[in-house]
Amino acid sequence: MEFSGRSQSKRTGGTAIASPASSLVEVAGLVQPHLERVEMRIAEQAAAFDPAIEGYVVYAVGSRGKRLRPLLALLAGGATGKINSGHVDLAVIVELIHIATLVHDDVMDEAERRRAQPTANARWGNSLSVLLGDCLFAHALTLSTNFDNADISRAIARTAATVCSGEMIQTQRRFDLNLTVQDYLRIVEMKTGSLFSAAAELAALISEAEPNVIETFKKFGVQVGTAYQIYDDCIDLAGSESATGKTLGTDLRKGKFTLPVLIFLRSASEFERERCCQLVLDERIEELIELLKNSATNGALNESIAAGSDLIRDAQGTLDGIASNPYTDALFSLGDVLCEMFDQLRV
Numbered sequence: 133m134e135f136s137g138r139s140q141s142k143r144t145g146g147t148a149i150a151s152p153a154s155s156l157v158e159v160a161g162l163v164q165p166h167l168e169r170v171e172m173r174i175a176e177q178a179a180a181f182d183p184a185i186e187g188y189v190v191y192a193v194g195s196r197g198k199r200l201r202p203l204l205a206l207l208a209g210g211a212t213g214k215i216n217s218g219h220v221d222l223a224v225i226v227e228l229i230h231i232a233t234l235v236h237d238d239v240m241d242e243a244e245r246r247r248a249q250p251t252a253n254a255r256w257g258n259s260l261s262v263l264l265g266d267c268l269f270a271h272a273l274t275l276s277t278n279f280d281n282a283d284i285s286r287a288i289a290r291t292a293a294t295v296c297s298g299e300m301i302q303t304q305r306r307f308d309l310n311l312t313v314q315d316y317l318r319i320v321e322m323k324t325g326s327l328f329s330a331a332a333e334l335a336a337l338i339s340e341a342e343p344n345v346i347e348t349f350k351k352f353g354v355q356v357g358t359a360y361q362i363y364d365d366c367i368d369l370a371g372s373e374s375a376t377g378k379t380l381g382t383d384l385r386k387g388k389f390t391l392p393v394l395i396f397l398r399s400a401s402e403f404e405r406e407r408c409c410q411l412v413l414d415e416r417i418e419e420l421i422e423l424l425k426n427s428a429t430n431g432a433l434n435e436s437i438a439a440g441s442d443l444i445r446d447a448q449g450t451l452d453g454i455a456s457n458p459y460t461d462a463l464f465s466l467g468d469v470l471c472e473m474f475d476q477l478r479v
Contacts, residue, residue, distance in 0.1 A: 151472075152469050152470075152472045152473045152476065155465070155468070155469045155472065156198065156466075156469050158465075159203070159207075159462050159465050159466050159469060160199075160203055162207070162210070162458060162459065162462045163203065163206040163207060163210065163215065163459075163462075166206050166215055166219070166220060166223075167199065167202065167203065167206065167223075169220050170199070170202045170206075170220055170223045170224055170227070171196070171199075173220065173221075173224045174193050174224055174227060174228065175190075175193065175194070177189065177193065177224070177228065177271060177275075178190045178193065180271060181267065181271070185264075185267065188252070188256070188260070188264050189264070189267070189268070191252065191255075192231055192235055192252055192264060192268065193228070193231055193268075195246065195247040195248075195249055196247070197247055199227060200328075200360065201223070201226040201227055201230055201327060201328060201331045202223035202224070202226065202227050202331070203223075203466070204328060204331045204332050204335075204353060204356070204463075204466075205219055205222045205223040205226060205331040205332070205334070205335045206219055206220075206223055206335070207459050207462050207463050207466070208331065208332040208333075208335035208336055208349050208352075208353075208459075208463070209222075209335040209336075209338060209339055209459075210457075210458070210459030210462075211336075211349075211454065211457060211459035211460040211463060212335065212336040212339035212341040212345060212349070213338075213339030213340065213341065214339075216338070218279065218338040219335055219338055219339075221275065221278065221279070222284075222331065222334055222335060222338060223331070224275065225272050225275050225276050225288060226288075226327055226330060226331045228268055228271060228272035228275070229268075229269065229272045229288075229291070229292055229295065229327060230327060231268055232265045232266075232268035232269040232272065233265070233295055233296075233299065233323075234246065235251075235252050235253075235261055235262075235264055235265035235268065236261075236262065236265040236299070237299070238251040238252065238253050238254075238261070239252075239253045239258045239261050239262055239265070240299075240303065240386070241382035241383075241385075241386055242382070242386075243382055252264055269292060272288075272292070273288065273289055273292060276288040276289065281337070281338075283337070284334055284337060284338070287330060287333075287334055287337075288330060288334070291326050291327055291329075291330040294322050294323075294326040295322065295323055295324075295326055295327055297322055298319050298320070298321075298322025298323030298324075298326070299323050301318075301319050301322070302319045302323065302388060305319070305389075306386060306387035306388055307387035307389075307412070308389070309389075309397070309405075309409065311389050311394060312394065313391065313394050313395065313398065316389070316390065316391055316394055317358065320358050320361045320362065321354060321357075321358050323361070324357045324358065324360065324361035324364075325353070325354040325355070325357035325358040325361070326354065326357070327357060328353040328354060328356050328357025328358075328360065329350050329351075329353035329354035329357060330353070331353055332349040332350060332352055332353030332356075333346055333347075333349050333350035333353060335349065336348075336349040336350075345454065348450055348451070348453060348454060351447075351450050352447050352450050352451060352463070355443050355444070355446055355447035355450070356443075356444065356447045356466075356467065356470070358443055359440045359441075359443035359444045359447070359470060360470065362390075362391055362436060362439065362440035362443070363440050363470065363473055363474055363477075365383060365390035365391055365392070365436070366390075366391070366392060366433060366436055366437055366440070366474070366477050367380070367477060368380050368381060368382065368383050368384075368390070369381070369383075369384075369390075369392055369421050369424060369433060370421070370425075370433060370477045371477070381417040381421075384412055384415075384417050384420060385415055385417065387412065390436075391436040391439065391440075392424045392432045392433045392435075392436040393408070393420075393424065393432070395432040395435050395436055395439075396408065396423070396424055396432035404423075407423070408420065408423065411423070421433075433477070434478055437474045437475075437477055437478055440474050441471045441474045441475075444467045444470050444471050444474075445467070445471070447467055448464050448467040451463060451464055
């Protein structure tokens with residue numbers, strides 16, 4: 133995937149953005165009854181587990197996030213047909229897979245807070261948390277076998293494997309100064325873009341959309357998902373723990389070189405590279421963040437924000453070939469919300 137110029141799409145969907153949080157609520161309002169059903173179904177999943185571990189599952193699934201993946205599945209379903217129970221099932225499954233990855237991520241990052249509460253590993257330790265993540269993965273895949281169309285089940289299983297592979301490759305490449313921007317994008321597409329892609333693509337498949345339409349939503353999903361991971365990586369550097377409710381700076385402490393670092397290293401002098409690496413090794417995260425923000429070097433953080441925004445605009449451009457309806461307009465508006473989230477990180 134290459135970064136390109138901004139899409140000049142002329143589709144207009146939704147009203148002017150007031151704030152990302154309020155605008156996201158407005159976009160979600162179109163499918164709110166379905167989202168509430170998804171939320172109820174997610175909560176119900178704990179009862180499927182042995183009573184001895186049910187409480188752990190309740191804790192893991194109960195800390196509600198943005199639910200972007202279910203939202204994408206539902207909006208894509210509405211954009212390509214009538215939202216039905218299959219779309220709700222898909223939304224539940226992709227969110228369970230996402231929650232499983234978060235449980236595992238927090239173990240690897242030794243994170244202490246997620247969504248303004250202690251992580252599973254902070255409460256119960258790494259061993260139990262790894263197994264909790266495994267249980268959530270296995271349960272999501274079990275649910276996927278209920279689809280009459282086996283192609284959907286297989287696609288979900290492949291996506292789960294891709295997500296895990298992306299996480300493994302990222303962990304393998306920790307502290308790797310030879311990691312390139314393209315290497316990073318491949319990892320991000322695997323660990324985050326693939327699940328967004330599956331949510332959108334399979335929603336269109338459930339609607340029995342034409343193959344070219346299904347492919348369009350697959351592309352839209354991977355671009356939005358990749359951009360969202362870039363945003364998440366930027367907020368790990370530029371956000372605040374009080375606002376995000378999670379432990380920040382974990383990527384650098386664990387030697388995960390995300391886009392701002394890689395953009396900086398790509399054009400840095402030997403002296404700057406050595407300084408950057410020493411700051412990482414010494415865990416002097418605040419000093420490194422200032423270096424990445426500094427426009428006198430190359431403003432790597434702002435360049436990363438611009439790259440993520442460009443990906444969103446490209447994704448919006450793919451929707452130009454899709455017939456306009458309230459759901460496709462809401463998908464376009466979702467892109468606007470994500471761009472506004474990026475803009476709030478600019479320094």
